[in-house]
Amino acid sequence: MSEFLDFSIETLGPCKVPSPIHLSTRINDFVANFVNDDEKIIYNIDQCLTPGCERIDSSFEVTQLIEKAGPREKIYFDPKKVCAGIVTCGGLCPGLNDVIRSLVMTLWYQYGVRNILGIPYGYCGFLPEYGYEPIRLDPQMVSSIHQDGGTMLGSSRGGSQTDVIMDSIEQMNINILFTIGGDGTQHGAQAILEESQRRGRKLSIIGIPKTIDNDLSFIQRSFGFETAVSQAVRVVDAAHVEASGAINGVGLVKVMGRESGFIATNTALASNDVNFVLIPEVPFDIEGPNSLWENLKTRLERRHHAVILVAEGAGQNHLADLGNVDASGNKVLSDIGVFLKNRIKELAKRDKLPINLKYIDPSYIIRGSAANPNDSIYCSRLGANAVHAAMSGKTGVLMSMIHDRYVHVPIKLSIGRRNVVDPEGDLWRDVIIQTGQPPLMVNNPPAQFGQYGR
Secondary structure, three states: OOOOOOOOOEEOOOOOEEOOOOOEOOOOOOOOEOOOOOOEEEOOOOOOOOOOOOOOOOOOOHHHEEEEOOOOOEEOOOHHHOOEEEEEOOOOOOOHHHHHHHHHHHHHHHOOOOOEEEEOOHHHHHOHHHOOOOEEOOHHHHOOHHHOOOOOOOOOOOOOOHHHHHHHHHHHOOOEEEEEEOHHHHHHHHHHHHHHHHOOOOOEEEEEEOOOOOOEOOOOOOOOHHHHHHHHHHHHHHHHHHHHOOOOEEEEEEEOOOOOOHHHHHHHHHHOOOOEEEOOOOOEOOOOOOOHHHHHHHHHHHHOEEEEEEEOOOOHHHOOOOOOEOOOOOEOOOOHHHHHHHHHHHHHHHOOOOOEEEEEOOHHHHHOOOOOHHHHHHHHHHHHHHHHHHHOOEEOEEEEEEOOEEEEEEHHHHOOOEOOOOOOOHHHHHHHHHHOOOOOEOOOOOOOOOOOOO
16 A cells, blocks of 8 residues: 555635636647646555566555646735735745745736735744844846845744734735745744644645755655755865866865755766765764774875765764754754864775865855755746745645655645655765765675675
8 A cells, every 4th residue: 555645735615716827728739728626646556567566566556646736727815905925035045036936926927916015034033022124025126136145034943922923914914925945944844834734724824845955755856955955066076176286186176955855966977077976864884994084095006186075964973962952952963064074084094094174064165155056947947836826825835846746735744754765765875886886885784785886
């Protein structure tokens, strides 16, 4: 039996208002069509025909059907009575301004909504103690913001005082709220939704997934991820130049990835110059017969240079647990990049192996970049589809792309687990093949683990 996944979408009520968007309900008339709630896509498209196959589930249930996004023929809200709020939370990410621009342009020009409020500095902007006033948004204000990195609204972590936030939402008369952020932001959005339901208030909450690590579940990719990879590739190229131009040169680059190594893996595949990739999902030892250090020495003896790419959440078992969390509730990590830089130098000195190590941490340069064209397109379409969902009375929805189709995913389903790199999946397999690193750099591998790679 397939895993039970509840993709059902909540609505505020029946849609009775004709959409102001002029689209078609017929096919073959050369006019784009409205989407109806019966249009679905299949979540699990993988099939396994081998009897008893366990790796891929070949069963099919209606729970695998996900609602398609897009404009509906009838909408729930009267555009003249809409007050839409937009909030950006968490760390910066390429594409935030693109999403804001798309939301405002679609609300204003497609639906005729004139009351659009930008909430300054994340959820903190709802809290009276901070004294921030909402920003009235219009097309002129947002027309060129997509050319800049960051967010015109500002961002922050924390501020999740749900009852106070809901008080402010009621005082502002907001009936549609767009929450742009990652796991912590969407946990907050779900809490706000539940509080609005307890109060009997009709509030549409639509989340737009913003996590540069690409670690939200049921999201094919998060916006900003592609830009992050393209920027990281440039850094790896520089590290490779430095390493290859020195005797026993080592380029060590740290990229984002608290719990998921997607940026590191995709950067390695795009670069072709990375020799060792370290991610949170795969353990590694620093010393010992099959450790990172022994494999690095072998590489240096053979090629006289190496590039190591490490995700920020990798190897945390080798570092002190700081025991702290940030304002969003995320565990504060020790710095694996600095630790590896110092440890590799210590081991090289111990073994009398002269090396030239250059360490680069481009994280904030990447986070503050403007979106590349593909991400900008993606942000624009996410924003437009988020408005369509809100105007048709959907709530508790996270906008997503799955199998290259824009869909509605319940926020409460997405925040239930993290998206991570499968150590036995094809992505990590391709990284291992391309880099040439051993499949597992540990001294005491599981008993069932076979012969190490080269």
